[in-house]
Amino acid sequence: MLDTIILVLDSTFRLSTPLLFACLAGLFSERSGIVDIGLEGKILGAAFAAAAAAYVFQSPWIGLLAGIIVSVLLALVHGYASISQRGNQVVSGVAINFLAAGLTVLLGQAWFAQGGRTPALSSDARFDSLTLPLADTLADVPVLGPIYAGLISGHNILVYASFAAVPLTWWIVFRTRFGLRLRAVGENPSAADTAGLSVTLLRYRATIICGILCGFSGAYLSIAQGAGFIKDMSAGKGFIALAALIFAKWKPVNAMFTCLLFGFLDALAIRLQGQEIPGIGEVPVQVFQALPYVLTVVLLAGFIGRAIPPKASGIPYVKERT
């Protein structure tokens, strides 16, 4: 029984990681007033770039860097459209998603000629799982041993990084001057502007941070969890992260718990596939797939608390009328 629980929780961690990176990415962007439904596209673009670079240079670190660069470039396109050009942020996000979906497969096919995939990566070109100190020695200790060795130890470095990013995000957003200003331009940009802050610059910085975090998310999919890029491998994770962000009410620690919950649903769906649950019978796997979205809609409807977005989100800031 304990073994089963540990197995499910273990895969919960693995499945939550890309959501968590993307969710925190969206948090920075939306806190500054930029709605970002292009998370999905940035993850996908980063996953492709990371896999391609990791294959060419045989190094996961160069892969990660390439993923981040591509994701930031896409973020800057979104930033240019929504900050400098004051375009519709949702439209821009949709464009980013399609751009990534098309370009990754097109370039993948042109460069590697494997139907849009990148070549399979050897373990040298991937982030391998780490064994934490003493994990093997302590594995025999009852209860705590399996938890430490099976659950906490044995993940790759990006899993730990995603969870470390949670307190870091909290600290940046709520305890630094930059964070205060970030939230100010997301709530009331004209007040921030009057106080002498550059709304444009702050929003661009938030967009870039969003790009970096999406880069981590994408790289995790293709060079840590997986071993290469597969067409459309983000499979809606950007949108689940968006749902998680709303569910978490734009707060970092809530975001972690929500991503863990959504990751857990995913892990459970895999575990319970084709199995009978006593008293209920077989639950269709689609129920688990739809549940994050259903929960988010229920939350948005105001039945479990209230999700209130940053006040200025989605509204372009006009400094002066000409």
Next chain:
Amino acid sequence: MSKGQLPRWVDYGLLPALNLLAAFIISGLVVVIIGEDPFEAVKWLVWGALGYGEGIGYTLYYATNFIFTGLAVAVAFHAGLFNIGGEGQAYVGGLGIALVCLAFDRFIPWWVTFPLAVAGGAIFGAAWAFIPAYLQAKRGSHIVITTIMFNFIASALMVYLLSNVLIPQGTMSPSTRNFEAGGQLPLLRNVFTSFDFGQSPVNLAFFLALAVCVVVWLLIWHTKLGYEIRSFGANPDAASYAGISPVRVTVITMLISGGLAGLMGINVVMGEQTRLLLDFAGGAGFVGIAVALMGRGHPVGIILASMLFGLLYQGGAELAFEIPTISRDMIVVIQALVILFAGALEHMFRPAVVAFFDRFSSDTAEA
């Protein structure tokens, strides 16, 4: 003409054309990066879409899909609502059409099933848009987010229904049974035998799409409801002061929008595949966004934009066949760039064009 204003032909002709040109130039650069000749690619693309009867038939077939989804997005745009859920509404609308066809196809001829299927598709599509609309109107939850969520919920629901409920006994592939003659629309290649449509699946739904364009044009610009929709879209506060109920307009507009998206299945489910397949909408709901933006929300513009995208889809397939390094995903890239330049960056060239016209008009004033 006062300073900073542009003649109508510039606003509705030149600027959209410049945006489109920018999208195509970048697409051309992508082709160059891949190492192919963009002009060669354009040649194959246009030939594949318009060079022979079957190509034209496919172009019209794809365009039919995009007219429905484009109108769906456009109607919502007029009320200031961004319906990003056309994909899910089209998918669920297809379910309504399939249920009608499955129920009646053995007993009545197609022209009796047809209006029932239209009603089925529209009702199911509208129903799928109802909850997001109601939540937006009554509880203030953002329609963009809820319609995205409903796309995914629709996808999960349809996978379940097709692989567990609607699947005929003894088969493995998740789809319904084939409709009999009473559930199939006539193909144009069998109706207009004098023109060679080849094996293309363009069918009577094409004319339904054109008729729906006229209905939408009448609705938006020549009825009281259309006036309410446009007023609400232009300024929700002013509209509600004028006695227009925001809840009513939001819900009715979204029902119309969802219903229009739901009709897409007439073309695919009843016209081409004659059964309900997994993921038959295939992204057409999202193409509708590009089409509505490019067509500037007007049915005539939407027909033209749909034809262009129909051309890209069919020509792109032919192009991928002739130059395999340029796979069909090139269309997705072009689509993304059109959405980017015609939508998010629509005002990018405006300042330059305004400056140009100001100089031009002051020059003529002095002369």
